[in-house]
Amino acid sequence: MTSVLWLRRDLRVDDHPALRAAADEGPVLPLFVRDPRLAGAGDARRRRLEASLAAFDAATDGALVVRTGDPAEVVAAIAAEAGARSVHVTGEFTPYARRRDRRVAERLRDDGVTMAASGTPYAVRPGTVLNRSGSPYQVFTPFARAWRDHGAEPPLGTPRGLRWRRTVDSEGLDADLVEPGRSFGPVGEEAALERWRAFLADGLDEYDELRDRPDLDGTSRLSVHLKHGEIHPRTLLADAATRAAAGGGARIFVTELAWREFYADVLWHRPDSAWGDLRDGVAGMRYDEGAGVDEMVDAWKAGHTGFPYVDAGMRQLLGTGWMHNRVRMVTASFLVKDLHVWWPVGARHFLDHLVDGDLASNNHGWQWVAGTGTDAAPYFRVFNPVTQGKKLDPDGDYVRRWVPELAHLPGSAAHEPWRHPEGYDAGYPVRIVDHDAERKDALQRYQEATAGR
DNA sequence: TTTTGAGTTGTTCGA
């Protein structure tokens, strides 16, 4: 009997427990529901999703059914149209997804259809790594140790005798969104695997040395593939395990995967931490808001702060839907510590534009910067955008790539146009704040917020 | 139970 595979963040065929479960019952009807509630504000983000859907559709010979609407109504309607008695999904763990899935399951139950969840987007299901007293870990390092010891299941492979069935109409894909400006790189399961193989051969061993350099191509660039489930971390861990045991780049890479799992775990235990402070240690912190600040936030978003490294990052985000991780930290620190803006404002902007934007990783990363998250940065740790730029983009290549107004400045001079007579000749904006002064202000505010605690 | 050591990612200042 036909069953429905309701896809969300699992746009692949290989190593897919929910697809296996569906295929065990007979032909599979793959469905993606465009949920208006999740339509991000940014173009790149929506285009990347649409491209991923197109890739899945192509890989399954046009089997994918796409519909728009309230998932409860759409999934129920599709199940009825296809005469399916079961709907298979991969477990989801964000607060909205959990509510949504409960609601959809109830709606289906009313129709006599069962919804079955198999597998998760993680190597280890959120909520399963616990300390000896049965509580979740609050600190990364012990979590990562226990997570590593827990181990991941081996990859599953592609189901045998898989038959796709498209017996209902699809809205089809939005060609306007799929086509223009593929700035986000190759898309789909095959591309993800290709990228991973290339990184295994070429980048993994140097990952510990090169991953912090935004001017180089030292990261895996797998985040967006992981975001859409075009590849599963099980595969990455299985392939990297032997080399990770020996340390070096492979081990650091596995640690980065552990961060992804850790933040998903934290969000599972504390769904309120998606948009609210995980810790109340700086509750009462004085943040700025209103007209004057809005203008500066707009400058931050547009990449017109006058700080080359910050502006390069923000323009890379708008231009490609991606920003190097180290630059995410510095741009985030700038919004929170230099502009004194509440972290969710920045987290929202990132999620709207990042093609790899993941609620748990993004928002807990922001909380780390803001000092409200797990393993929060000490309050006195304020990134200096110029120092960071000169350290991690020593030749200024990254800045010149994204800030054409600074293209005429050689080497690391691009990081400090104010020190060069011709620095502003091409119309680069002057600095919107005095970093030293704002740093002191941020420390002052922190002390106020924590005084007497 | 108590104690102890440790905690992703930094910057500045003064010797």
Added chain:
DNA sequence: GTCGAACAACTCAAA
């Protein structure tokens, strides 16, 4: 130019 200390206090994990 280099280097170490200071920048706080707190929570968590584990012995």
